[in-house]
Amino acid sequence: MTAEEHPIEKVKTRGSGTQKVYEALRHEILSMKLAPSSPLDEVRLSDRFGMSRTPVREALLRLAGEGLVTTLPNRNTIVSAINFADLPPYFDALTLMYRLSMRGAATKRDKPAMEKMRACQNDFIAAVEAQDAFAMIEANREFHVATAECAGNPYYTAFFARLLDEGRRILRLYYQTFDDRLPRQYVDEHEAMIAVIENGEIEEADRLAIAHADQIVRQIQEYLARDTGQARGLKLG
Numbered sequence: 001m002t003a004e005e006h007p008i009e010k011v012k013t014r015g016s017g018t019q020k021v022y023e024a025l026r027h028e029i030l031s032m033k034l035a036p037s038s039p040l041d042e043v044r045l046s047d048r049f050g051m052s053r054t055p056v057r058e059a060l061l062r063l064a065g066e067g068l069v070t071t072l073p074n075r076n077t078i079v080s081a082i083n084f085a086d087l088p089p090y091f092d093a094l095t096l097m098y099r100l101s102m103r104g105a106a107t108k109r110d111k112p113a114m115e116k117m118r119a120c121q122n123d124f125i126a127a128v129e130a131q132d133a134f135a136m137i138e139a140n141r142e143f144h145v146a147t148a149e150c151a152g153n154p155y156y157t158a159f160f161a162r163l164l165d166e167g168r169r170i171l172r173l174y175y176q177t178f179d180d181r182l183p184r185q186y187v188d189e190h191e192a193m194i195a196v197i198e199n200g201e202i203e204e205a206d207r208l209a210i211a212h213a214d215q216i217v218r219q220i221q222e223y224l225a226r227d228t229g230q231a232r233g234l235k236l237g
Helices: 007-030 042-049 053-065 084-108 111-130 133-151 154-166 168-176 184-198 202-226 228-235
Strands: 069-071 077-079
Touching (some): 007 053, 007 133, 007 168, 053 069, 084 133, 084 154, 084 202, 111 184, 133 168, 133 184, 154 168, 168 202
16 A cells, blocks of 8 residues: 555654654753753754654754744754843742732632642652652642633633743752752642632632742742852853
8 A cells, every 4th residue: 555545644653753752852851951052953863763854853843832942043953041031020920820820729719620739739749759850840830730720711821831831940950959859848838729729718829829939939049049150051042
């Protein structure tokens, strides 16, 4: 049979290759195994994954859409740099979304979303106990997205998810300061968030959101102040 007689299988194979490259590179970028500004050569990646350049290029396009890779004017592709000068407005937006999500969740208390929050919290606890930084970051992201879903506004949810995704590498740097032994404090804070949402305590939910955001911002700022050399290096593109 000719390839034309099985067009679905052909597309599926290419799509699977793209997904494989995308997931591998995304994991390496978010875990900082691939450092900011690292070059991403299509030919070398094609050799590494044992496939043509087409799925590699498609995977890089997906990563570019998430802001994780950047194509330079000379057409070379690199892992996106982290610009620490952009952090103050980022932190402002993140704090706002913590508050909106928590207040909305305590108001609406969507049951399926609350169940998802608990499931994500269980994943987060398991990741903390395993000292698996990548799993911690993934579970933390899903937990906070679930709070936004509980609030019931899909626009807020999409924006909050984007902010959380943009902050993953910053969070990875922060976890490194604990040697990936995250304090129990973070587990307890999530538990408190679940409790106030379940009880419909709107003002307490707002207070917890502010406190949660403030301590994250403060500790990341302290980390950057201690390691300004690394911060300068990551800022360069």
